Amino acid sequence: MTTLGEVAAAANARLQGCDATTVITGVAPLNGAESGQISFLTHPRYRPFLAHTQAAAVILSPEDAAYCPVPALVATNPHVAYARAAALFVPTTRSHGGIHPTAWVDPSAQVAASAWIGPQCTVEAGAVVGEGVCVGPNCVIGEQTVVGAETRLVAQVTLCHRVHIGRRVLVHPGAVIGSDGFGLALGPDGRWVKVPQLGGVWVGDDVEIGANTTIDRGALEDTVIEEGVKLDNQIQIAHNVRVGAHSALAGCVGIAGSARIGRHCMLGGGVGVAGHLEIADRVQVTGMSLVARSIAEPGAYSSGLAVEPNRLWNKISARLRRLDELFRRVAALEKISKNGSI
Template sequence: MTVTLAELARRFQAKVQGDEGVIIEGVASLQTAGPRDIAYVSDRKYLPQLVDTKAGAVILAEADITRYAGSALIVANPHLCFAQVADLLHPTPGFTPGVHPTAVVSPAAKVAVTAWIGPHSVVEAGAMIGEGAYIGPGCHIGAKASIGEKTRLMAHVVIGERCVIGNKCLFKPGAVIGSEGFGFAKDGERWQKVPQIGRVLIGNEVEVGANTTIDRGSLGDTVIGDGVKLDNLIQIAHNVRIGENTAMAACSGIAGSAVVGKRCTIGGQAGINGHIELADDVHITACSLVTSSITKPGVYSSSIKAEPAEKWRRNAARLYHLDEVVRRLAKLEERLQQHSEEQKN
C-alpha cells in the first residue's frame, strides 16, 4: 500500500511538518529507513539519530519538532501513531473461506461459511467456528468449544473442549488454551489426580503469544478479560482471572486462583503467587515475585540485580546473620533510649 504524508495526517489526526506529498510505502527504524519509509521517535534519547536518518518522514511529538528539519507527522503519542501507520501499511493477509481437504471437521460441528479451516486441523463435535474466523494449519478445536468472529488461530493452536473464545482474538503458534490445570491431592507418598472440569473463557480482542498456556479451571472457569495481551511463553494456571486490557510480558506466570485487575502490566519473568489479588492499574517490574495481595495502584518491584559473584557470595553469607544483627541493633536502640532518658533526668 502507498499513501502520502497528508493522507496519514488525515487518518490519524496529525499535523504535517514539511512536504505533505511525501510518498510512504513502509515503516522502519531511524537507522534503516529509506526515502519511502516512515520512522518514529518516542524516547528522547533517540533524538540524536534524527541527524543521520534517511527516512522519508518521521513521527514526532510536538516538543521535538525543532530537532528535525525534514518532513514529519506531529502527534501526541508517536509510538501509538507508528503502530497505527504500520497496521495500515502492513494489514493482516486475507484468506479464501472454506475447509482444506486434509482438515477433519465433525459433521456435528458448526462452521460459518466465511471461516477457513486449514490443513490437518481438527474440529470436534459440537464446536462452533464464527464468521470470518481463521483456523490455521494443524490446529485442534475441542468438542463444544466456541471460536468468535474474525478470530485467528495461527499454526498448531489447541483450544480445549467447551472453552469459549471471543471475537477478533489472535492466537500465535503453539498456544494451548484449556489444558488441564496442575491439580493433585496428596495420598500418603503418592499423588491423586484431581479432574479439572472447568473451562477457559476469553474475551474479545485478546492476543495470546506463541507457546503460551492457559489452563482450564478446576471447578469454575479461568477468565481472560477483553483486550488482554499475553506475550510468548506465559503460564496462566487454573481459575486465574485477568482484568480487561492487562498486558503480560514473556516468561511470566500466574499461579492458581490469583486475580489480576484491569490495565495492569506484568514484566518479563515475573511471578504471581496463587490465591492473591492485584488491584487495577498495578504494574509489576520484570523478574519480580509477588507473594501477597496488592490493594493499591502503583509500580511494584522485588528484584535483586546481578552483582559480581564474589560480592554476591559475601552478601548472601551476611543474610544468614541478619536476624542476629537486627536483635543487636534493637538492644542498642533500647540502651540509647535509656541513656537519653537518664540524661534528661
C-alpha cells in the same frame, strides 16, 4: 499504495512540512530509513539519529518537531501513532472461506462459510467457528469450543474442550488453551489424587495470546481473560485465574491458581504471582519480581536485587546471611538501652 496523508489520518498525527500526496512504501528506523519510508522517534536515546535521517517523514512529539530536518507527523503520543501507522504496512491474512482437504471436521461442528480451516486441522464435535475465522495449519478445536468472528489461530494452536474465544482474537503458534489445571490432592497413602478440572476458559474480544503460552481450564468455574488483554510468549496462567481487561503481561510470567489481576495492569518479564492473591487495577510490577501478597493500591511495585559484578554480589550475599544475627544483636542492645544499662 499508501500516501502520507493516509498515514497521518491513521496515526491521528498532524502533518508538518509534508506533501500529503507523497507515496509511502514502508517504515524503517531513523538511521536506516530511505526515501519513501517513514520513521519514528519514541525514545530520547535515538535523538542523535534524527539530524541525519533520510526518511520521507518522521513520527515524533511536538517537543522534537522543531529539530526535525525532514517532514514530520506530529503526535501527542508518538508510540501509539507509530503503532497505528505501521499497521498499514502489515501483510494481512484474510480468511477466504473453505476447509482444506486434509482437515477433519466433525459433522456436528458449525463452521461459517467465510471461515478457513487449514491443513491438518481438527474441529471436534459441537464446536462453533464464526464468520471470517482463520485457522492455520495443525490446529485443534476441541468439543463444544466456540471461536468468535475474525479470530485468527496462526498455527499449531490447541483449544481444548469447552473453551470460548471472543472476536478478533489473535493466537500465536504453539499456544494451548484449556488444558487441565494443576489440581492435586495428597492422599493418606502419600499418593497424589487428581482433582477433576470441570470448568473451562473464557477469552474476551481483542485479546492477543503469544507463542507457547498456556492457559489452564478452571477447576469448577472458568479461567477468564477479559477483553483487550495482551499476553506475551511462554506465559503460564493457572486454573481459575482472572486477568482484567486491557492488562499486558510480558514473557515468562507465571500466575498461580485463583489469582486475580486487575484491569490495566502491566507485569514485566518473569514476574511470578502466588495463588489466591488479588492485584488492584493499574498496578505495574517490574520484571522478575515475586508477588507474594495481595496488592490493594495502584502504582509500581518491585522485588529482588538487580545484577551486580560477581565479586560484589558475593559480599552482599554473605552479609544477607548475617541479617538475622545482626537484627537480634540490635534488638538486644535496644532492650538494654531502654532499661538504662547503657
